[in-house]
Amino acid sequence: SQELEQSPQSLIVQEGKNLTINCTSSKTLYGLYWYKQKYGEGLIFLMMLQKGGEEKSHEKITAKLDEKKQQSSLHITASQPSHAGIYLCGAFTHNQAGTALIFGKGTTLSVSS
Amino acid sequence: NAGVMQNPRHLVRRRGQEARLRCSPMKGHSHVYWYRQLPEEGLKFMVYLQKENIIDESGMPKERFSAEFPKEGPSILRIQQVVRGDSAAYFCASSPPEQGGETQYFGPGTRLLVL
Numbered sequence: 001s002q003e004l005e006q007s008p009q010s011l012i013v014q015e016g017k018n019l020t021i022n023c024t025s026s027k028t029l030y031g032l033y034w035y036k037q038k039y040g041e042g043l044i045f046l047m048m049l050q051k052g053g054e055e056k057s058h059e060k061i062t063a064k065l066d067e068k069k070q071q072s073s074l075h076i077t078a079s080q081p082s083h084a085g086i087y088l089c090g091a092f093t094h095n096q097a098g099t100a101l102i103f104g105k106g107t108t109l110s111v112s113s
Numbered sequence: 114n115a116g117v118m119q120n121p122r123h124l125v126r127r128r129g130q131e132a133r134l135r136c137s138p139m140k141g142h143s144h145v146y147w148y149r150q151l152p153e154e155g156l157k158f159m160v161y162l163q164k165e166n167i168i169d170e171s172g173m174p175k176e177r178f179s180a181e182f183p184k185e186g187p188s189i190l191r192i193q194q195v196v197r198g199d200s201a202a203y204f205c206a207s208s209p210p211e212q213g214g215e216t217q218y219f220g221p222g223t224r225l226l227v228l
Contacts, residue, residue, distance in 0.1 A: 042117075101148075101217060
């Protein structure tokens with residue numbers, strides 16, 4: 001079965017610093033999603049990548065899907081305390097509608113001011 | 114457009130009781146997914162439903178758990194005779210009925226605590 005591995009598991013950065021979170025799949029990715037979860041709350045959709053080489057940005061967060069479609073990275077520029085939370089990558093295991101997502105275990109980000 | 118709604122947000126049950134978790138998808142969404150997040154573990158898929166149909170329940174425990182999405186009303190995840198191991202956050206997600214992998218939007222979750 002397909003698995004998603006996220007690294008690092010946790011990260012503490014100083015406010016203003018850049019950081020990168022990685023998500024590696026054991027199989028080809030058919031749609032890669034990044035969500036953010038604040039402790040005790042639901043998941044907030046950040047962005048979705050489908051094509052190899054695709055890159056998307058939202059405010060100071062950029063995500064890329066590599067050409068071979070087995071790895072994605074999430075990059076935050078000039079981190080702020082509001083970026084703190086748990087970042088989850090999710091992926092479809094099949095290229096069809098109505099497929100359940102599998103998730104990595106998450107990367108917990110803390111931003112110190 | 115209201116997001117995915119779940120209630121209750123917190124639920125406390127004693128061992129052996131029943132738990133009913135409700136999920137109202139976003140307007141226009143006909144696909145509903147239930148996921149469970151256990152302490153120290155990632156989100157795990159449980160069941161995928163469309164109106165009046167269970168499409169995929171491969172992640173659902175074989176006993177005590179059931180789900181429905183009736184023609185009218187919210188989707189319900191029902192856990193009978195709860196045990197302490199059922200304590201977790203249960204999330205519902207919905208997506209529109211178009212073809213292809215569509216974005217799933219998540220509700221705030223129901224946190225179940227079994228005493």
